[in-house]
Amino acid sequence: MSSFKKRKRRILPKYAYLPIIIALLWNELVYHVTKLINADFHHHDFTSSIDKLIPYTSPFIVIYILAYVLWGVGFVIFARENRRLCNEMFAAEIIAEAVCALFFIFLPTSMVRADISTGGFFNWLTGLMYTVDKPNNLFPSIHCMESWLCFRGAFKCKKIHFVYSVAWFVTATLICMSTVFVKQHVFVDIFAGIIVAEIGLYISRWFNAGVLFDIARSKLIKLRKYVRTKRD
Numbered sequence: 249m250s251s252f253k254k255r256k257r258r259i260l261p262k263y264a265y266l267p268i269i270i271a272l273l274w275n276e277l278v279y280h281v282t283k284l285i286n287a288d289f290h291h292h293d294f295t296s297s298i299d300k301l302i303p304y305t306s307p308f309i310v311i312y313i314l315a316y317v318l319w320g321v322g323f324v325i326f327a328r329e330n331r332r333l334c335n336e337m338f339a340a341e342i343i344a345e346a347v348c349a350l351f352f353i354f355l356p357t358s359m360v361r362a363d364i365s366t367g368g369f370f371n372w373l374t375g376l377m378y379t380v381d382k383p384n385n386l387f388p389s390i391h392c393m394e395s396w397l398c399f400r401g402a403f404k405c406k407k408i409h410f411v412y413s414v415a416w417f418v419t420a421t422l423i424c425m426s427t428v429f430v431k432q433h434v435f436v437d438i439f440a441g442i443i444v445a446e447i448g449l450y451i452s453r454w455f456n457a458g459v460l461f462d463i464a465r466s467k468l469i470k471l472r473k474y475v476r477t478k479r480d
Contacts, residue, residue, distance in 0.1 A: 264327035266468070267338035267461050271323075275390075278345045282352035283385060291358035291384060298435045299428065304362035306370035308429035309377060315391055315423045322398030322416060329405045335458025336449075337401045343457065344397065344448030348388055351440075357387040362431040374430055381432070389433045392441030393448075395420040400449060 260268070327334045361383050364371045402408070402416040424441075427433035452458060 260324060260327060261331075261334075263331045263461075263465070264334050266465050267334055267458075268323065268327065270461075271338045271341050274342050274345060278349045278352070279385060279390065282349050283382075285353055286356040286384070289356045291356045292387075293359055293434075294357055294387060294436050295359055295434050296436065302428050302435070304364075304431050305429040306364070306368065306374055308426040309370055309374045311422050312391070312426040312430050312432065313373070313377065315395060315426070318419055318423070319394050319398055322401060325408060325412070326398075326401035326405055329407055331462075332458065333401070333404055335461045336452050337397065337404075337458075339457035339460065340445070340448035340452035341394075341397055342448075343451050344393055344444045345390070347444045347447055348385075348390060348393065351387055352385045355387065356384060357437075358384045359386060359431070359434055377430070377432070383432070386433050387437050388440030388444045389424075389427055389437035390441065391427050391433070392420075392424045392438045393445045395423040396442045396445040397448070400445070 323337075326337050361378060362374070364375050364378070399413075399416040399420040402413040405413070424438045427438065428435055
C-alpha cells in the first residue's frame with residue numbers, strides 16, 4: 249500500500265466516503281437548485297428591531313468565511329469516531345437540509361444588506377462575499393445549522409478531549425454571531441438553523457436513518473463485484 253493511501257486512510261475511514269460524497273452533493277443541490285426554483289417568488293424580509301440594533305462589524309467576515317474550513321474539520325472528526333456516529337450525523341445533515349429546502353421553496357426570504365461603500369480589507373472581503381452569495385435562502389441559516397451539527401457531533405465523540413467539544417460550542421457561537429454582524433442573515437435565521445439541525449438529529453436517531461448508508465454501500469459493493477465478474 250502506497251504512503252498516500254495510508255495517509256488517506258488515516259484521515260478518513262472507508263465507510264465515511266459515501267456519506268460525505270452524498271452530503272456534499274445534496275448540499276449543492278439544495279442550495280443552488282432551490283434558488284432557481286424560487287427566483288421569481290415573493291421573498292419575505294424577517295428583519296426585526298433586534299437586527300437594527302446589531303451593528304455591521306466587518307472583521308466578523310473572517311469567521312464567516314473560515315466556517316467552511318471549520319466544518320470540514322468537524323465532519324472529519326465525527327466521521328473518524330465510528331461508523332454509527334458517522335452515519336447518524338451525515339443522515340442528520342441531509343435531513344436538516346431537506347427541511348431547509350422546504351423553507352427555501354415555500355417561504356423564500358431576502359434582506360437588505362449593509363452599505364460597504366467605504367474601503368478597507370474586511371469591507372472588500374465582505375463585498376466579495378456579497379457578490380458570490382446573494383441575500384436569499386436565508387431562513388433557516390445553513391451556516392448556523394452546519395455549525396450546530398458540528399458542535400453536537402463533537403459532544404458525541406469519545407476519542408477526543410472534552411476541550412475540543414467545548415471549543416466547538418464557542419466556534420459555533422462565533423459563526424452564528426458572524427452571520428448577523430456581517431449582515432448576511434437576520435437574527436431569527438440563527439435559531440431557525442439550530443432548530444432545523446436538532447430536527448435532523450432527532451429524525452436520524454429515531455428512525456436510524458444512517459443505516460441507509462450501509463445498505464447503499466452494500467449495494468455498491470455487490471454491483472462492483474458483478475461488474476468485475478462480467479468484465480473477467
